[in-house]
Amino acid sequence: MPELGEPVDRPVRLLDFWVTPENQTLPNPADLVDPGWEESERYWVADYLNHGLVAGSWMGASRCRLCSCSNGSRDLTDGYYLWPEGLGHYVLDHDVRLPAEFLDHIE
Template sequence: MFEPTEAADRPVRLLGFWGTPENRTLPDPAGLVDPDWDEAQRLWVADYLAHGLVAGNWMGASRCRLCSRANGSRDLTDGHYLWPEGLAHYVLDHGVRLPAEFLDHIERRSRALEELERDGSWWQRNAART
């Protein structure tokens, strides 16, 4: 699905990093809450976010800017986007809506995975060798 060398050709896009009183250049999650966002789509997006590859670990846990819950200490990635571990919480529990471009991205990736041609011959040959 993702080879680390793929990312070397382009920067990953940051997603779900929030502004602070000291740095207001990033968004405030409260401004992205959409109470009408379909729950099934939120569950689907949160699941995708929760299953990213670990791209970094930090010393302290982040806190949710909306409810103060401990929200993880890792950054996750799919090789195209990079987000904080707690972003799934914002989506699922607070309805923080992410950009349509990102939703389209995960739809394309999910479809591509579903359409993969499957070949069990390698596994059949090599399982006997273990």
């Protein structure tokens, strides 16, 4: 992982930005719910997500697409992936399983 402030010479991959009325090509989190996903792994993944570096902030908070709770206003990164601040909430509270490629990356 690059050090904080170190330039990255590869594209950063977007992770689970959700479908909107303006962009129907993005995934719908309801389609990714996996109630059989091991709870201890979900906690581990959510902890990783919640400790990303702040990559940007937006004016106004996003709402969870599944329960409508406020879900943050920042984008986080680990230098390889970029994800919305509330992604850990989807993993913990709604059993939304992330792509195997990402899970392999953080392992």
